[in-house]
Structures are given as structure tokens and as C-alpha cells.
Amino acid sequence: xxxxFANDHEVLSLDGLSIENGFDRxxxxxxxxxxxxxxxxxxxxxxxxxxxxLVDALTTSPAESAVKEHHTPKSETIDNPFA
Numbered sequence: 001x002x003x004x005f006a007n008d009h010e011v012l013s014l015d016g017l018s019i020e021n022g023f024d025r026x027x028x029x030x031x032x033x034x035x036x037x038x039x040x041x042x043x044x045x046x047x048x049x050x051x052x053x054l055v056d057a058l059t060t061s062p063a064e065s066a067v068k069e070h071h072t073p074k075s076e077t078i079d080n081p082f083a
Contacts, residue, residue: 001046001049001050001053002019002021002050002053003021003053003057004021004026004050004053004054004057004058005021005022005023005024005026005057005061006021007021007023008021008022008023009021012046012050014032014043014046014047015030015032015033015043016030016031016032016033017029017030017031017032018030019050026054032047034047
């Protein structure tokens with residue numbers, strides 16, 4: 001299970017749904033079909049566990065400080081070494 005907002009490299013995959021971690025946002029993309037079955041129940045529990053961790057992370061730390069602390073440095077242009 002990923003720790004929301006702790007890094008920018010963890011991914012949780014639930015069938016066709018990907019939940020990607022980031023320092024200032026969580027990316028959800030894809031699709032997930034939850035069927036009325038044992039597998040569907042397992043997927044629902046995994047989704048619920050992630051949602052609870054996400055709500056806890058949002059509740060316990062202010063969003064503005066997370067963005068400032070993990071600001072991506074600006075890129076700089078360099079000469080092409082192969083030109």
C-alpha cells in the first residue's frame with residue numbers, strides 16, 4: 001500500500017486502475033470494474049484502505065506546506081554535448 005504524498009514514485013494498481021503517488025497530488029487513471037464476487041470484494045477492500053490512508057494524510061498535514069517543501073527545482077537549458 002502506498003503512503004499518499006510521501007514520494008513521487010509509488011503506484012498502486014487495481015486491475016485497470018492506477019493510483020500514482022505525488023508530493024502534492026494523487027493521480028488516478030484507468031478503470032476498475034468491481035464485480036459482485038470474492039475478487040470484487042478484495043478490490044473494494046484495497047480501494048477502501050487506500051481512501052482511508054488518503055483521507056488521513058489530507059487531515060493530518062496541511063496541503064500548502066507539502067507543495068512548498070517538495071517543490072521541483074526549475075530546469076535549466078544546457079548546450080547539447082552531441083552537437
